[in-house]
Amino acid sequence: MTTIIGIEVEEGAVIAADGRISTYDNTGYSTQISTLHDSTKLHITPHYTIGTAGDLRAINIIAHALEAPTPPKNASPNRLYKYLITEFVPQLQETFDEYRYSTTPKNSETSQSAEHSSTLIIAIQGKVFYIEGDYSV
Numbered sequence: 001m002t003t004i005i006g007i008e009v010e011e012g013a014v015i016a017a018d019g020r021i022s023t024y025d026n027t028g029y030s031t032q033i034s035t036l037h038d039s040t041k042l043h044i045t046p047h048y049t050i051g052t053a054g055d056l057r058a059i060n061i062i063a064h065a066l067e068a069p070t071p072p073k074n075a076s077p078n079r080l081y082k083y084l085i086t087e088f089v090p091q092l093q094e095t096f097d098e099y100r101y102s103t104t105p106k107n108s109e110t111s112q113s114a115e116h117s118s119t120l121i122i123a124i125q126g127k128v129f130y131i132e133g134d135y136s137v
Contacts, residue, residue, distance in 0.1 A: 002041060002053035006121045006128035013123035017041035017051045047071055047124065054118030054133070057101055062120075066095045071124050080124050084137045088122075093135055103133075 004017040019040070042051045043063040047070055052059040069087045072079055096102045096116050103115045120131040131137055 004051045004053045012126040013128050015049050015051045050122045052118045058118035061099050
């Protein structure tokens with residue numbers, strides 16, 4: 001289980017995550033808990049900080065493959081929300097689909113909406129947002 005938190009303060013926003021991972025056997029019991037050494041559940045760029053809870057694969061793809069569009073400068077919270085919905089999330093979804101991380105790709109015949117196996121928290125310009133497994137913000 002991941003612990004991840006985002007806090008908005010007067011000076012900006014902070015995102016923090018634990019540094020441990022768990023694996024489970026087919027009955028659902030934890031069989032191994034280890035500390036991350038060369039990985040992290042956070043990815044920091046000049047424009048945003050993003051953290052993941054769920055599969056570590058999500059942050060691997062975000063850190064090494066996602067080419068997210070630059071957010072608008074000095075944007076209002078509503079404009080940042082719109083940016084996430086109309087620009088960031090579509091690029092995230094396309095990248096997850098490309099690297100076969102989506103559990104139901106956007107073009108799947110079995111589902112009208114795509115999904116992935118993580119919850120994301122993102123801080124942009126001092127505001128914190130959540131992106132759920134169905135890509136809702």
